[in-house]
Amino acid sequence: MRGIILKILILAAGIGSRLSPITETRAKPMIYIAGKPALEWVINNLKESKADISDIIIVVGYKKNQIIEYFGNGFDFGVKISYIEQEKPRVENAILAAKNSLKDEESFLIVHADIFSDPEMITRCIQTHKDTNSDATVSVTLVDNPHLYGVASIDSDAKITRLVEKPKDVESNYAVSGVYLFRSKIFDILEKTKFLDQAIQEIINNGGNVYASVWEKEWVEITYPWDILRANRFILSRGLFKDGSYVDNTTKISSIAKVEGPVYIGKNVLIRPGAVVQGPCVIQDNSVIGTNALVREYSTIGKNVVVGFGDEIKNSxxxxxxxxxxxxxxxxxxxxxxxxxxxxxxTWNITHKNKPIKMKIKEKDIEIPRRKFGAIIGDNAFIGINVSIFPGKLIGCNSIISAGANVEENVDSNILMKLDHRVIFKKLKGE
Structure with a gap:
């Protein structure tokens, strides 16, 4: 896509509180998906979209140093990156934080840092904006649960006639998918309306043209813990293995181990006798897959991980x-x-008789839209021997679960969960 030179605004300041405990210790865009931070996959998408990208501005906030230290000025990633800090919450304030940097641009692209799609979704949004000469262009996609998103009503010409954030009464199944193209006048409108959906509606009400760029293929937005696994599967299914498998030449694979399907295996990995690795999957540097262990499809194993004798890792x-x-x-x-x-x-990942799995998030029970789902365990946790963790449970950072416990409810961070066994001695009657 040549002809429009764009500055890119990536919104990466959010806390991601629904993803706790994973986001207690890391910025949401720094959640590793298929071996890389989510934000790195977004930047790769922008590069592959064939757009003329001049600069990337990343709006940072929560745990900003993790992002800045990893990406720096962008040189190592083939882009030019600068940073703006968001001081007030909400997406509108993230956009307004960039006003001084973007107010003189004819148009600029906004991308959320937690969106996974094919690069074509971005390409199509830019092309729609160019073809229609619109005042704003919004990427939308059909979803089954539009009440969880911003919802766009569109006419037969793909013009957006109404846009409402998380409506109670749903008029359309077209959800906003996290990519926008705006002209710089959006800043003045947003300062007046305070809300992005109202700012877009104001453009429409004043006779402006706002077009939808319709995306009919899969996309993933990381909002809930299970979306982390969806994003991992998305990358492993599409983006990672374009050039086939990769096994570093320092890796040692036993002659009686088996590696099947597309895989990425990093430096100094040791795969012991009898182990089976079923791709697509990722095993990163210096990890050990133990004797007779099974690593199944759509799993990502990080750096310096030990998978012990006879373990099974599935879609994790x-x-x-x-x-x-x-x-x-x-x-x-x-x-x-x-x-x-x-x-x-x-980690138990299925309920008796396949009953729906629910997860308590921010004191609300939410039904997980998956038949199988295990657990979310925060950093530095200690899980004792023979512990059983029930489906959909969260275990917080630094918590300790004593041996033999059944985890049937969430465990907050910094908690010791200890069984209080009572031992009873009873004299047996003689014969």
């Missing part, structure tokens, strides 16, 4: 420096950094 993400004890099962789960997962411990 395990962050760096975590150790999984022997004969454990981790299914459909996200395990944080520096976690000790004891021998024989299990």
């Amino acid at each position: 993400i395990i962050f760096d420096n975590t150790s999984i004890g022997r004969l454990s099962y981790i299914g459909d789960s996200v395990i944080g950094k520096n976690v000790e997962f004891g021998a024989g411990a299990q």
Whole structure:
């Protein structure tokens, strides 16, 4: 897409409180998906969209130093990056924080830092803006649960006639998908209306043209913990293996281990005898896959991870420096950094009779839109031997679960969950 030179505004300041405990210790855009921070995948998408990108401005806030230290000036990633700090919450204030940097631009592109899609979604939005010469262009996609998003009503010419954020009465199934193209006049309108959906509606009401760029393919927005696994699967299914498998030449794979399907295996990985690795999956540097362990499809194993003897890892993400004890099962789960997962411990990922799995998030029970889902475990947690973690449970950072416990409810951070066994001695009657 040549002809429009754009500055890009990436919104990366949010806390991501619904993703706790994973976001207790990291910025939301720094959640690792398929071995890279979510924000890095967004930047890669922008580069692959064939747009003429001049500069990227990243709006930072919560745990901003993690983002700034990783991406720097963008040179290592083939782009030019600068940063603006957001001082007040809400997406509108993130956009307004960039006013001085973008007010003289004819148009600029906004992308959320937690959106996963094909690069074509961005390309199509830019092309729509160019073809229609619109005052604003909004990427939208059909969803089954539009009440969770900004919802756009569009006419037969793909003009947006109404846009409402998370409406109670839904008039359309077209959800805003996190990519916008605005002219610089949006800043003055936004300062007056205070809300982005109202600012867009104001443009429409005043006779301006706001067009929808309709995206009919898959996309993922990381809002809830299970979306982390959706994003991981999305990348492993599409973006990671364009050039086939990669196994670093320093990796050692036993002659009686088996590696199947597309894989990315980093430096100094050791895959022991009898282990089976089923791609698509990622195993990062210096990790060990133990004897007779099974790493199944759509799993990402971080750096310096030990997967013990006879373990099974299924459709899960395990962050760096975590150790999984022997004969454990981790299914459909996200395990944080520096976690000790004891021998024989299990994440249950399915309920009796396939009843819906619910997760308590911010004191509200939310039904997970998946038949199988395990646990979310924060950084530095200690899970004792033979612990059973029920489906949809959260275990906070630095918490300790004692051996043999059944985790049937969420455990906050910095909690010791200890069984209080009573031992009873009873004299047996003689024959």
